[in-house]
Amino acid sequence: AKKAGRDRAVSYEDSMFAAAVAEAEARSELERALDRNEFVVFYQPIVDLPSGRPIGVEALVRWQHPERGLLGPNEFIAHAERTGLIVPLGAGVLRVACQEMARWHREIPGADTMRVSVNLSARQFQEPNLLDTVRDVLTETGIAPETVVLEITESMLMEDVDATVVVLHRLRELGVRLAIDDFGTGYSSLSYLSRFPIDILKIDKAFVDGITANREDAALAEAVVGLGKALRLQTVAEGIEQPDQQALLTGLGCTYGQGYLFAKPVGADVITSMLHDMATA
Numbered sequence: 001a002k003k004a005g006r007d008r009a010v011s012y013e014d015s016m017f018a019a020a021v022a023e024a025e026a027r028s029e030l031e032r033a034l035d036r037n038e039f040v041v042f043y044q045p046i047v048d049l050p051s052g053r054p055i056g057v058e059a060l061v062r063w064q065h066p067e068r069g070l071l072g073p074n075e076f077i078a079h080a081e082r083t084g085l086i087v088p089l090g091a092g093v094l095r096v097a098c099q100e101m102a103r104w105h106r107e108i109p110g111a112d113t114m115r116v117s118v119n120l121s122a123r124q125f126q127e128p129n130l131l132d133t134v135r136d137v138l139t140e141t142g143i144a145p146e147t148v149v150l151e152i153t154e155s156m157l158m159e160d161v162d163a164t165v166v167v168l169h170r171l172r173e174l175g176v177r178l179a180i181d182d183f184g185t186g187y188s189s190l191s192y193l194s195r196f197p198i199d200i201l202k203i204d205k206a207f208v209d210g211i212t213a214n215r216e217d218a219a220l221a222e223a224v225v226g227l228g229k230a231l232r233l234q235t236v237a238e239g240i241e242q243p244d245q246q247a248l249l250t251g252l253g254c255t256y257g258q259g260y261l262f263a264k265p266v267g268a269d270v271i272t273s274m275l276h277d278m279a280t281a
């Protein structure tokens with residue numbers, strides 16, 4: 001061991017203590033941020049793949065940190081999950097996203113079929129309050145439930161299949177649609193897939209990245225789109241960055257797409273302008 005001079009090595013207890021302190025600090029910082037409304041919802045358009053025309057948006061949370069600037073979810077979602085604060089944070093994102101979409105539906109001609117997708121974390125999904133939260137948000141905002149999509153990752157579905165199927169059916173009864181997020185990365189058994197009452201498969205960026213460069217990736221993407229078709233699901237390809245990828249996925253019959261090629265996640269005001277431009281085009 002490289003102990004310098006007489007400094008003692010950091011003991012296991014010390015490092016456990018340091019980790020606990022860091023965790024408590026993260027928790028109180030997130031609590032403060034929630035109190036001060038520092039979380040902002042960004043939106044990334046989801047487009048009809050052949051035409052590139054937006055059909056909806058995905059809500060993606062950001063943290064407008066007073067000192068560190070605008071932070072992406074990779075910098076805080078894991079902490080929010082571990083501390084349980086993802087539950088109020090996630091409910092807040094759902095509420096704001098539905099409020100803003102309900103307003104776009106009301107105020108912008110032709111925008112009333114736009115969908116809004118919201119990510120649910122595993123923690124939220126396990127909460128008994130989830131159904132009440134979703135029902136309350138639908139009632140409060142008056143949004144048409146069929147324009148709301150809840151995104152659930154593949155790995156969340158596989159944790160307890162029987163319990164999951166029950167929750168998914170209850171959510172569906174509220175009128176919302178359900179999507180499997182990051183599909184292809186979670187090792188789900190294909191035999192379960194038909195048991196879940198879902199509407200949309202989101203094909204992970206990992207499958208999109210290599211499709212124009214190598215045959216194997218293209219074959220995998222084709223298989224996933226084919227699976228979606230066989231199960232009569234809509235398919236959304238994520239992380240499309242190049243026109244070639246759009247063309248290839250369109251050829252495979254993938255219905256929708258999302259990615260920097262079309263638009264990056266942006267603030268609500270940018271979506272407002274985009275929808276106004278579409279209405280007058």
Ligand code: C2E
Nearest residue numbers: 060061072073093119120121239240241258259260261265
């Ligand atoms: P996700 O749900 O898979 O969202 C897609 C992510 O891919 C977003 O990252 C988006 O900005 C990024 N992306 C979209 N198109 C492209 C592209 O063409 N190229 C590249 N390189 N990236 C692209 P973001 O916003 O950083 O979010 C990361 C993850 O954080 C999300 O992945 C989601 O798992 C999680 N997240 C975001 N908002 C929420 C939320 O409100 N609740 C929960 N539970 N998780 C959230």
Ligand code: CA
Nearest residue numbers: 058119151181
């Ligand atoms: Ca998502």
Ligand code: CA
Nearest residue numbers: 181182202238
């Ligand atoms: Ca995804």
Ligand code: CA
Nearest residue numbers: 182204205238
């Ligand atoms: Ca992802």
